Amino acid sequence: MIPCQNLNFKNRFIDLGPEFYQEKQPDPVTDPYLVDYSPSVGKLIDLPEEGGDNFLANFSGNQPMEGARPLAMAYSGHQFGSYNPRLGDGRGLLLGEVQDKNNNTLDIHLKGCGPTRFSRGFDGRATLRASIREYLGGEAVHGLGIPTTRSLAVIGTGELVHREVPEPGAILVRLTDSHVRFGSFQFLHFNNKAEKVTALLNYIIERHYPTIQNDSDKYRILLRHVVNRTAKLIALWQANGFIHGVMNTDNMTITGATFDYGPFGFMDHFNPNFTPNHSDPNGRYAYGKQPEIGYWNLSKFAETLKHLVDSQFIAEELTNYQPTYNDYYRKLMGQKLGL
DSSP states (O other), X not given: OOOTTOOOOBOTGGGGOGGGEEEOOOOOOSSOEEEEEXXXXXXXXXXXXXXXXXXXXXXXXXXXXXTOOOEEEOOOEEETTEEESOOSOSXXXXXXXXXXXXXXXXXXXXXXXXXXXXXXXXXXXXXXXXXXXXXXXXXXXXXTTOXXXXXXXXXXXXXXXXXXXXXXXXXXXXXXXOOOBHHHHHHHHHTTOHHHHXXXXXXXXXXXXXXXXXXXXXXXXXXXXXXXXXXXXXXXXXXXXXXXSOOOGGGOBTTOOBOOOSSXXXXXXXXXXXXXXXXXXXOTTOGGGHHHHHHHHHHHHHHTTTTTSOHHHHHHHHHTHXXXXXXXXXXXXXXXXXX
């Protein structure tokens, strides 16, 4: 087994440069305690059953981990249709990349580990209630065969965080194949940093699609993959009655995984207008709207590629979204009927 403090981190994202992040250590907490640990997620990165020695100290932020270089990622995004240039990891830190037992690369991320320069005046902490909800939600969605972030553990901080009422605080240890969002590209694009958009695209291609690195059309091919993965993700949501609740572009990952569990929910009775998000009175992100919002978000991502991919080719790739979604959704629903 690999000792918890020696996960053999890689830090390729940090090589992109300081425009992409803020380096920062997690803020220590008073009295960390283990709320729950996922043995199945731990096995992915070859951790012992309960995480091993120093697990609480390492993942609560009280003790630095060898090889980790924590950073808060910069991004922006469209929130409920309006562009917000001031987002970023306000309470989360990417520790680095590790290899799982199948040689896949996974990010390890702490959520609720203190404020960053992107916190916009907030405390950078997470509640125990919300952390448990994301932990359980991710495992439920994973169990349904839907691509998603997963959680290694929920760690109580021994401190209160102040929301409408004081609540116990927690840190969520999250794993996924990428924390790069559509909004990561928008942040660079809207700041007129086309060369940085290209650098981030090259990072994604090297990490996730190395076989296309030398292709002259690699950026168009990458867009094709992102369209395909996003269409299939949302078809899976629709087939399982899952509503994300906050489909802002900063909550859409480049690899097509369910990401950032806020006011998500499952539909008990069919209602295309259902949303679990009480802050969405117009139902922008309601169940029946998710497929079209997926396309809208993809179009915003595609805008960041216009210095690399001809507009006609971008339009052609986006046109594939709806038939890909339709075909996969019909296949999934047919399987439910044994067809």
